[in-house]
Amino acid sequence: MSDPKFRVAICGGGVGGLTLAVALSRCQDIAIDVYEAAQSFCEIGAGVGVWPRAFRVLRKFGPDFEQQLLQRCGYEYTEEYVPAVRSRKSDQAVGIELFDLMTKGKLMRFHRADFHGVLLSYLPPSCTTHNKKRLISYTQLLEDCPGKSPITLTFKDGSIATCDVLIGADGIKSAVRPCMMRELAEVVNPDERQSVLSCMNPIWSGVTAYRTLISSEKLRARCPDHRVLREFTQYMGKDAYFLAYPISLGQYVNFAGFTLERDLVDSAYKADTEIPRPSFKGKTNDEWVSELTAQQFVEPFKDLEEDAQHVLECVDKGTLWAVHTVKTLPSTNFGRVAIMGDAAHAMAPFQGSGAGQSIEDAYLLMTVLGHKSTTLETVPRALAIYDKLRRPFSSEVAQRSMRSGQLCAFQEEVPLHELGDTITKNWEWAWLTELDDALEEAVRLVEDSSIDVN
Numbered sequence: 502m503s504d505p506k507f508r509v510a511i512c513g514g515g516v517g518g519l520t521l522a523v524a525l526s527r528c529q530d531i532a533i534d535v536y537e538a539a540q541s542f543c544e545i546g547a548g549v550g551v552w553p554r555a556f557r558v559l560r561k562f563g564p565d566f567e568q569q570l571l572q573r574c575g576y577e578y579t580e581e582y583v584p585a586v587r588s589r590k591s592d593q594a595v596g597i598e599l600f601d602l603m604t605k606g607k608l609m610r611f612h613r614a615d616f617h618g619v620l621l622s623y624l625p626p627s628c629t630t631h632n633k634k635r636l637i638s639y640t641q642l643l644e645d646c647p648g649k650s651p652i653t654l655t656f657k658d659g660s661i662a663t664c665d666v667l668i669g670a671d672g673i674k675s676a677v678r679p680c681m682m683r684e685l686a687e688v689v690n691p692d693e694r695q696s697v698l699s700c701m702n703p704i705w706s707g708v709t710a711y712r713t714l715i716s717s718e719k720l721r722a723r724c725p726d727h728r729v730l731r732e733f734t735q736y737m738g739k740d741a742y743f744l745a746y747p748i749s750l751g752q753y754v755n756f757a758g759f760t761l762e763r764d765l766v767d768s769a770y771k772a773d774t775e776i777p778r779p780s781f782k783g784k785t786n787d788e789w790v791s792e793l794t795a796q797q798f799v800e801p802f803k804d805l806e807e808d809a810q811h812v813l814e815c816v817d818k819g820t821l822w823a824v825h826t827v828k829t830l831p832s833t834n835f836g837r838v839a840i841m842g843d844a845a846h847a848m849a850p851f852q853g854s855g856a857g858q859s860i861e862d863a864y865l866l867m868t869v870l871g872h873k874s875t876t877l878e879t880v881p882r883a884l885a886i887y888d889k890l891r892r893p894f895s896s897e898v899a900q901r902s903m904r905s906g907q908l909c910a911f912q913e914e915v916p917l918h919e920l921g922d923t924i925t926k927n928w929e930w931a932w933l934t935e936l937d938d939a940l941e942e943a944v945r946l947v948e949d950s951s952i953d954v955n
């Protein structure tokens with residue numbers, strides 16, 4: 502690249518960071534470096550679903566890109582209404598069907614590694630990737646902002662790099678977020694300082710997730726026509742439920758189960774609480790993830806209906822996750838730094854939308870940074886526009902997502918016959934709305950600098 506208008510460092514090569522790298526690499530005048538803490542770009546062995554709203558954003562990368570994705574999930578994209586999730590009342594010996602969640606367009610389901618692989622394959626050579634680079638902190642000179650002095654990045658291995666714009670896509674345990682909150686705390690009113698600083702660290706949501714992949718062959722050998730081999734099924738029970746659906750062209754069934762301890766929402770996660778969580782005994786509070794034996798894994802779901810038990814019998818082992826979230830932040834940008842994805846709004850997983858929200862963040866960031874009238878001097882304004890248009894939306898999604906879980910775990914007093922409608926209304930933003938309005942507004946705000954965006 503001959504003379505880039507600025508150099509963007511993306512910290513974190515997860516779904517959000519890689520989507521941003523792919524998007525920005527279409528802007529000929531922006532140089533991109535991706536710094537990833539892990540040795541290689543990889544994803545955990547689990548499924549990820551992308552709702553139509555976010556999938557329509559991915560389609561903007563062109564028909565080839567879309568085709569690659571479609572090949573991985575094995576079915577076509579549609580705009581028709583389709584049954585997406587079959588929900589059962591399963592807290593009884595023989596469960597009953599409660600409702601079918603009808604969505605306009607399908608939930609596109611992937612193996613995470615497949616999805617990641619497609620993004621990686623679209624990174625052009627002009628985008629420089631750096632592995633084993635765990636960011637510790639950054640410094641930007643504010644007096645100089647908007648100015649030319651670079652932002653300095655400091656990595657765990659002692660190395661240092663510079664950039665003009667830093668985007669923290671470094672997930673829930675973000676290193677960029679605490680640095681940014683400290684910067685922000687310096688400039689807010691003294692009585693707001695504590696509240697800003699309280700957003701540095703993630704908080705436990707009271708939710709524990711149980712994740713595994715089940716061999717479809719194994720399940721088929723037991724129950725040749727089991728429903729989860731064909732359809733996305735949700736087995737709902739009081740305070741604990743799970744969902745299961747086929748991925749990787751039917752090779753696996755993705756399993757995600759949840760327990761919700763409502764009284765512990767927003768508490769610090771304690772590995773050794775009185776609540777029996779045998780797998781966490783003796784571990785430190787920092788350890789959010791734990792490997793489970795099959796017996797430990799199925800324990801919270803043992804009272805669910807027989808149909809669910811057939812699925813559980815096929816679990817070999819699994820992983821337990823203490824699901825942490827990020828408080829609603831006072832800002833996701835400061836100077837020439839912004840955060841996106843889980844770093845900005847890690848949310849409960851009950852609407853399967855965290856990755857989708859990071860995809861939307863990425864596309865909006867590309868729209869404001871890549872706009873021809875955005876220069877190094879106007880980057881802070883571009884990032885303020887991103888914050889203005891994305892933060893309220895993703896915060897609302899986070900709230901809706903938590904409510905979905907509470908509804909599915911029968912924690913809200915809703916008559917059974919109204920539950921389907923209530924869950925649908927709370928979720929339909931994911932297929933009935935578009936990012937496009939925000940994109941248009943972003944362009945309008947970038948082009949008309951007389952409009953105040955703060």
Ligand SMILES: Cc1cc2nc3c(=O)[nH]c(=O)nc-3n(C[C@H](O)[C@H](O)[C@H](O)COP(=O)(O)OP(=O)(O)OC[C@H]3O[C@@H](n4cnc5c(N)ncnc54)[C@H](O)[C@@H]3O)c2cc1C
Nearest residue numbers: 513515516517538550636671672842843853854855856857
């Ligand atoms: C049980 C469960 C099920 C879910 N299911 C869905 C679903 O179906 N659909 C959906 O949309 N979402 C789902 N989500 C949420 C989704 O997984 C996340 O929202 C999404 O992965 C966030 O992407 P990200 O790129 O922001 O962060 P991450 O995917 O966490 O990526 C962050 C990257 O940054 C790197 N990194 C971290 N720290 C540093 C550092 N200091 N320096 C450099 N690199 C760093 C990490 O190694 C990682 O590669 C689910 C979540 C859970 C817990």
